[in-house]
Every structure is written in structure tokens, then in C-alpha cells.
Amino acid sequence: SQTIHQWPATLVQPVGSPLSLECTVEGTSNPNLYWYRQAAGRGLQLLFYSVGIGQISSEVPQNLSASRPQDRQFILSSKKLLLSDSGFYLCACKAGGSSQPQHFGDGTRLSIL
Amino acid sequence: RKEVEQDPGPFNVPEGATVAFNCTYSNSASQSFFWYRQDCRKEPKLLMSVYSSGNEDGRFTAQLNRASQYISLLIRDSKLSDSATYLCVVTYSGNTPLVFGKGTRLSVIA
Numbered sequence: 001s002q003t004i005h006q007w008p009a010t011l012v013q014p015v016g017s018p019l020s021l022e023c024t025v026e027g028t029s030n031p032n033l034y035w036y037r038q039a040a041g042r043g044l045q046l047l048f049y050s051v052g053i054g055q056i057s058s059e060v061p062q063n064l065s066a067s068r069p070q071d072r073q074f075i076l077s078s079k080k081l082l083l084s085d086s087g088f089y090l091c092a093c094k095a096g097g098s099s100q101p102q103h104f105g106d107g108t109r110l111s112i113l
Numbered sequence: 114r115k116e117v118e119q120d121p122g123p124f125n126v127p128e129g130a131t132v133a134f135n136c137t138y139s140n141s142a143s144q145s146f147f148w149y150r151q152d153c154r155k156e157p158k159l160l161m162s163v164y165s166s167g168n169e170d171g172r173f174t175a176q177l178n179r180a181s182q183y184i185s186l187l188i189r190d191s192k193l194s195d196s197a198t199y200l201c202v203v204t205y206s207g208n209t210p211l212v213f214g215k216g217t218r219l220s221v222i223a
Contacts, residue, residue, distance in 0.1 A: 032208060043215035044157070044200075051208050059210075090156055097207040099145040104156035 002027040006091050006105035014113055019064075019078040021108050023091030026072070033074040034092040034102065035066055044090070050074060051096060086112045116140060117214035119201050125220045130191050134217045136201030137183045146177055148186050149200040151216065157200055160186075191221045 003026045013019060025031055035047040046059045048066035056066050063082060067075045074091060091105040119136045126132045138146075146163035161168065163175040163184050174187040184201055201214040 032210075034210060044213045046210055049210050088154070094211070099204055099207060101145075101147045101149075101159045101162065101202070102211050103159065107156045109154070 002031070002093055002103060004091055004093050004103060004105035006089075006108055008108060009106060010109045010111075012111045012113060013081055015083055016080050019076070019081055019085070019110070021076040021089055021091075021110075023074045023076075023105055024072055025074075025093045028072070028093065028095060030071060030096045032094045032096050033068065034094075035074065035076045036090040036092065038088040038090065040087070047076070081112050083112050086110055116212045117201055117203055119199075119214040119217045121215060121217060123218040123220055125222060126191055127222055128191055128193060130221075131187065131189045132191055132219065133185055133187045134199055134201075134219075135183055135185050136214055136217075137181075138201075138203045138212075139182070140203070140205060141179075141182060142205050143182075143203040144206060145204045146175075146184050147202040147211070148173075148175060148184075149202055149213075151198045151200060153197075157213075160199070188219075191219075193221050193223060195219060196221045 005024045032051050034049045036044045049057050050068040064078050088107050090107045092102040094102045117138050148160040149157040150160045151157040161170050163177045167176045172189045176185045198216040198218045200216045202211050204211045
């Protein structure tokens with residue numbers, strides 16, 4: 001079964017600082033990978049998804065970017081964080097090309113000061 | 114119209130009660146359906162898939178009505194530990210992202 005590793009669990013960053021969140025997956029090959037953000041008390045917002053190495057689809061224009069340098073690695077980045085970037089960031093994984101459900105990592109709670 | 118709509122609740126029910134949530138989806142091409150559970154400040158976790166013929170997992174029963182484009186989740190004999198937000202999820206084809214509803218909050222009260 002697949003395992004999703006996300007770190008760190010919590011992060012406090014000043015406005016204007018850069019960001020790099022990493023997600024790695026074990027137990028599956030060629031997965032579809034996703035980054036979501038959830039603001040406090042709100043629903044999940046899909047930010048990016050990837051169906052393969054170097055393939056990134058962006059759902060919401062913003063100051064974030066994503067990259068997939070390896071099959072089981074998905075990175076969320078920002079050059080300059082905004083206050084509005086605070087939230088709960090979740091990486092998810094699904095078997096590629098299937099109608100299987102997604103599974104989520106434990107998430108990173110990001111606070112911007 | 115939103116792709117997946119749920120009543121946000123909260124549903125406040127006593128222990129032992131039966132509670133039902135409905136969810137409607139707008140895209141008739143939807144292929145797969147799921148219910149997820151999300152506890153406060155935690156990641157969503159798959160509760161159960163929803164099959165065309167309906168399916169049951171212990172106290173939980175899921176139903177799908179393709180003609181009316183809605184999905185339901187029934188929880189019998191509610192426990193305090195069932196308190197959570199329940200997310201309705203649909204997907205259209207293998208590589209398209211799952212579409213999540215905003216969730217229905219359930220509080221089971223002693």
C-alpha cells in the first residue's frame with residue numbers, strides 16, 4: 001500500500017520569505033500527485049496536480065509553483081510568501097489512470113507572520 | 114452551480130441516533146464516488162467508496178442515485194467518535210482530479 005510522507009508538520013514563516021514543501025510517496029509507481037490547501041474552517045482547494053515527471057497542471061493562479069523532479073516526489077514552492085498563503089497544505093496521491101480514491105499525507109500547517 | 118454540493122451542517126445528534134447526509138453533483142459524466150471523513154486539524158481519510166448498487170460497511174451505508182445525481186451516507190447508532198466533517202467526492206475519469214464537496218459537519222452528543 002502507498003505511503004505519503006510530508007514534512008514539516010508545522011511551519012511558521014515571515015511574510016516575504018521563500019517556501020519549499022516536499023512530498024514523497026512510497027509503494028506505488030507513476031502515481032498522480034496533488035497539492036491542496038485548506039484555510040481554517042473551509043473546504044479543500046486544489047492547487048496543482050501532476051500525472052507524470054515534469055508535468056504540472058495549475059488550478060489556481062497565485063504566487064505558488066510546483067515541480068515534480070522524480071516520479072514519487074512533488075514539491076510546492078514560493079519565492080515570496082503572502083499572509084494569505086497561511087493554511088493547511090496537503091499532498092495526495094492516486095494510482096495513475098485509475099478511478100481509485102486519493103490518499104492524503106499528514107499535511108503541513110503553515111502560518112505566515 | 115457548484116460541481117459537488119453538500120449541506121454544511123452542523124448536524125448535532127445524540128448518541129445512538131441515525132443520521133443521513135446527501136450530496137448532489139452536477140456532472141452526469143461522473144464515474145466514481147467516495148465519502149471521506151476529516152477530523153479537526155487532520156487530513157481527510159477515505160471512509161468508503163460508493164457503488165451503484167449501494168454498499169454497507171458496518172454502521173455506514175452509502176447509496177448512489179445516478180438519475181437524480183445524488184449520493185447519500187447513512188450512519189446508524191451514532192458514536193461520539195463519529196463526530197467529524199464528511200466530504201462527498203466524485204471523479205470523472207482516471208487522470209482528472211477528484212472533486213471534493215465542502216463537507217458536512219457532524220457532532221454526536223452524549
